[in-house]
Amino acid sequence: MIEICFQRAFSHKTFDVDLSLPETGVTTLFGASGSGKTTILRVLAGLDRVPGAKVAFNQQVWQSDDKFVPTHLRNLGVVFQQPSLFSHMSVKKNIEYALSLSCASTKSPKIDIAPLIENFELKPLYQRMPDDLSGGEQQRVAIVRALVAQPDILLMDEPLASLDSALKNQFIVYMQDLLEQLSIPVIYVTHSLGELAQLSDRVVLTQSQKIDSYQQTSALLTDLNHDLNQTEQARSRLTGQVIQHDEDMYLTLLRTAAGDFWVQKVNKDLGDKQSIVILAKDISLVLHKPVGTSILNVIPSQIHEVKSDGAGKVLVKLKAGEDALLAQITRKSFMSMKLETGQVVYAQIKGAALS
Amino acid sequence: MFSDDDLTALWLTLKLASISTLVLMLVCLPFAYWLANTKWRFKFIVEALVAMPLVLPPTVLGFYLLLLLSPNGVLGQSSSALGLGTLAFSFSGLVIGSCIYSLPFVMQPLQNAFAHIQSRPLEVAASLGATPFERFISIVLPAIKPGVISAAVLGFAHTLGEFGVVLMIGGNIPGETQVVSIAIYDHVETLQYQQAHLLSGALLLLSFLLLLTVYASNRKFTVGRS
Numbered sequence: 189m190i191e192i193c194f195q196r197a198f199s200h201k202t203f204d205v206d207l208s209l210p211e212t213g214v215t216t217l218f219g220a221s222g223s224g225k226t227t228i229l230r231v232l233a234g235l236d237r238v239p240g241a242k243v244a245f246n247q248q249v250w251q252s253d254d255k256f257v258p259t260h261l262r263n264l265g266v267v268f269q270q271p272s273l274f275s276h277m278s279v280k281k282n283i284e285y286a287l288s289l290s291c292a293s294t295k296s297p298k299i300d301i302a303p304l305i306e307n308f309e310l311k312p313l314y315q316r317m318p319d320d321l322s323g324g325e326q327q328r329v330a331i332v333r334a335l336v337a338q339p340d341i342l343l344m345d346e347p348l349a350s351l352d353s354a355l356k357n358q359f360i361v362y363m364q365d366l367l368e369q370l371s372i373p374v375i376y377v378t379h380s381l382g383e384l385a386q387l388s389d390r391v392v393l394t395q396s397q398k399i400d401s402y403q404q405t406s407a408l409l410t411d412l413n414h415d416l417n418q419t420e421q422a423r424s425r426l427t428g429q430v431i432q433h434d435e436d437m438y439l440t441l442l443r444t445a446a447g448d449f450w451v452q453k454v455n456k457d458l459g460d461k462q463s464i465v466i467l468a469k470d471i472s473l474v475l476h477k478p479v480g481t482s483i484l485n486v487i488p489s490q491i492h493e494v495k496s497d498g499a500g501k502v503l504v505k506l507k508a509g510e511d512a513l514l515a516q517i518t519r520k521s522f523m524s525m526k527l528e529t530g531q532v533v534y535a536q537i538k539g540a541a542l543s
Numbered sequence: 544m545f546s547d548d549d550l551t552a553l554w555l556t557l558k559l560a561s562i563s564t565l566v567l568m569l570v571c572l573p574f575a576y577w578l579a580n581t582k583w584r585f586k587f588i589v590e591a592l593v594a595m596p597l598v599l600p601p602t603v604l605g606f607y608l609l610l611l612l613s614p615n616g617v618l619g620q621s622s623s624a625l626g627l628g629t630l631a632f633s634f635s636g637l638v639i640g641s642c643i644y645s646l647p648f649v650m651q652p653l654q655n656a657f658a659h660i661q662s663r664p665l666e667v668a669a670s671l672g673a674t675p676f677e678r679f680i681s682i683v684l685p686a687i688k689p690g691v692i693s694a695a696v697l698g699f700a701h702t703l704g705e706f707g708v709v710l711m712i713g714g715n716i717p718g719e720t721q722v723v724s725i726a727i728y729d730h731v732e733t734l735q736y737q738q739a740h741l742l743s744g745a746l747l748l749l750s751f752l753l754l755l756t757v758y759a760s761n762r763k764f765t766v767g768r769s
Contacts, residue, residue, distance in 0.1 A: 259670055263673075
């Protein structure tokens, strides 16, 4: 269990944090900038010392009224928004510096370093100095550097925010693979809905100095009453298992709680876990099971909840199997199809939209 | 070539500059670190005091130092009480004078270097498990290295050229307080231009080489960072 509890006075409000997080998977601290999410991370890391705070990790007290464990004695890794490599050391020296401080020799390492360096393609960068690297390359080094010290927990403060958007999408793939394989808990700070949907298992929302926790990221994403989910941005997430590859057609079949989905081929073995994020605007609804359609995925579902945005669009929350999907349709279609809560419909999603 | 007296003066000057630089570095490293990091509201008073030798005529500085160091002065009395002998017109007195005279040249580059250390690399190092001492060795020292070189060389070079303060508190005792700048003055007074040329040329060359070191190391520093 990770416990963080503190109060901090802001200009006119107090920010009241009382969090208990499980020590597995990826927990996202999500909120606008200035909402206090970075503060939570820094208090957890011991980089900010807020008087009266209580911080504990796995039965180790890191901060209490009469105790403060300094950062270097908390076995953690931090990745900041700016890559922050040591500019006077080559990439290799940066990694070796972290290795020399790691306590890996005393216990069996939880993180396998060699494949990490391989996957993040660091070898070709080894002799270069940080100033000669692009922002993306620097951040790759910074992430590996944080992990080679064998931390018990990884803290990431908007690690993709300083990258340009083309690079960001490429980087999310790196991150997805990495975070799925890590056996240590990850606290991930972001204000990007895309990163939230693709990377996190559960969410702590920090909004205007208030905190809400969601056990499942998908539960927040499909919560129609949350102002986070404006129609254009709305998306849902499903997690499933790879059950079949179609090499010829370059497709993979995923079994999720909402049904089976054909998606663009993923590089995973049968039985591996894989998540998909589906934008609400990529889903259309039909009343009867269609025949002769180019749409690969037709999922029987039931209308659970409906919300109109007052601007000609309607967000429909569908119950599909044991999970939920969000579909965005026009108000005109909604009226002419005479849709209502409880009705059974078919959700159509192009396989090409799922990558 | 150099006469024996000239060689003695050269040797004495180098010894004075070396010892003063060493003392100044030891005093200024922690002091500059404190100045760069303190949030004390009256720190500007300390900064102004440190900068005083930059603007004061050396004779003014020398005059007050002479009063302090003389057998009736505060420093002179304590030194006699400790059995260390008198300070005025002695080599030890010169070291004290030089340290004060060259203080801003050592303090300011160091303070600047400490002030420009960014907290982020230190936070990263701490998160990787580096103790405060390890962080000082691996992060702080490399970051302030150009500042340390500047401070040491400037302190050394500035002490080489000291004249007014030495004349006021040290006089002109060969082997004890006669430094090169005084010896040159002596030679000119007695119309020994040849000797004055030699010593002046030596000082000119040495100072130029020292400043080359400072600028070369700073240039490397900026290229490496950008």
